[in-house]
Amino acid sequence: MVQQAIHQNAAYLAEKQGLGVIDAVLDALNKSGYHNQTAKKIMVKSGDSAVLNKFKNSHNYELVYLIDGDIRDITNSTILEIKKFASSVVITKGSVFPTDAAFITLQTDVVPKFQAFGFPVYVEKFRNEFLSQPWDFYADAYMEINTHVSLMEINGVITDFPSTAAKYRRNRCLGYRDLPLYMSPVQPGGLISLMAPQYLPPAEAPGPVLSENDVIEPPLPPVVEKPPTTNTGNGSMAPGPTTRNGQPTIVASMILSSIAVLATLLLC
Numbered sequence: 001m002v003q004q005a006i007h008q009n010a011a012y013l014a015e016k017q018g019l020g021v022i023d024a025v026l027d028a029l030n031k032s033g034y035h036n037q038t039a040k041k042i043m044v045k046s047g048d049s050a051v052l053n054k055f056k057n058s059h060n061y062e063l064v065y066l067i068d069g070d071i072r073d074i075t076n077s078t079i080l081e082i083k084k085f086a087s088s089v090v091i092t093k094g095s096v097f098p099t100d101a102a103f104i105t106l107q108t109d110v111v112p113k114f115q116a117f118g119f120p121v122y123v124e125k126f127r128n129e130f131l132s133q134p135w136d137f138y139a140d141a142y143m144e145i146n147t148h149v150s151l152m153e154i155n156g157v158i159t160d161f162p163s164t165a166a167k168y169r170r171n172r173c174l175g176y177r178d179l180p181l182y183m184s185p186v187q188p189g190g191l192i193s194l195m196a197p198q199y200l201p202p203a204e205a206p207g208p209v210l211s212e213n214d215v216i217e218p219p220l221p222p223v224v225e226k227p228p229t230t231n232t233g234n235g236s237m238a239p240g241p242t243t244r245n246g247q248p249t250i251v252a253s254m255i256l257s258s259i260a261v262l263a264t265l266l267l268c
Contacts, residue, residue: 011048011221014220014223017226018223018224018225022054022220029059043064046065050219053219056085064088064122065085065090067210069092070094070098070207071207071208072098072108072207073109073110073113073209074110074113075209075210079113082119083117087120088119089121091123092123093124093148094207095123095207096110096111096148096154097134097147100203101201103136104134104190106188106189107188111152112152115153115155122154123158124159126144126157128161135191141164142164142167146185147185147186150185151186
């Protein structure tokens with residue numbers, strides 16, 4: 001099992017709220033002993049390259065870049081740029097199998113392109129509810145996972161239902177040289193090709209191609225310490241107490257809602 005630390009809005013928290021969320025997470029990892037153990041892999045995931053750059057020299061954590069949005073392709077130069085600050089990526093299911101009106105239309109080359117550069121590729125987010133799956137999977141969560149694994153050879157799934165993914169991984173059929181027919185992956189575009197032309201959904205605009213400009217972020221701003229305020233009772237806020245040297249007292253705090261620890265299931 002892999003642990004992830006997810007950071008959001010680090011720049012805003014540092015500049016506007018005076019909170020160094022990255023320092024807080026590193027401090028928590030150090031105090032918990034995760035910085036000097038090898039029993040568990042620590043994966044730090046963020047969609048902000050500036051955040052991951054802050055972790056580059058902090059122990060042997062796996063830095064995971066989150067591509068939070070469907071893409072249809074990615075340039076080699078963009079992958080090389082991501083390689084400067086991350087060692088693996090998380091992409092959406094729509095970046096693997098684009099859909100139109102919940103029907104799979106095709107498969108992209110995003111996964112093999114990343115893997116050709118040595119990136120493990122994790123895909124999110126897998127759920128059991130049939131409304132979260134394209135119709136091609138016939139409301140079968142195992143079929144959806146199997147298609148991503150056996151056809152696209154992804155490295156892991158991020159799921160709200162880890163027991164489903166764990167049960168799939170224990171499937172004895174995965175060890176067979178010749179897989180049974182019911183373990184065959186869904187063929188992209190297979191279901192929509194059976195529809196009569198008059199019932200086909202309108203064509204959707206293709207997803208974007210991820211470029212270097214999409215992944216390069218400015219450095220994080222320094223943490224701007226802000227003095228605490230107190231309510232004066234008439235609806236206005238007054239500056240907080242000062243110390244004997246006349247400087248405002250700084251109260252350290254951490255917003256836990258900006259940090260989450262999730263479980264990711266590695267498939268290989």
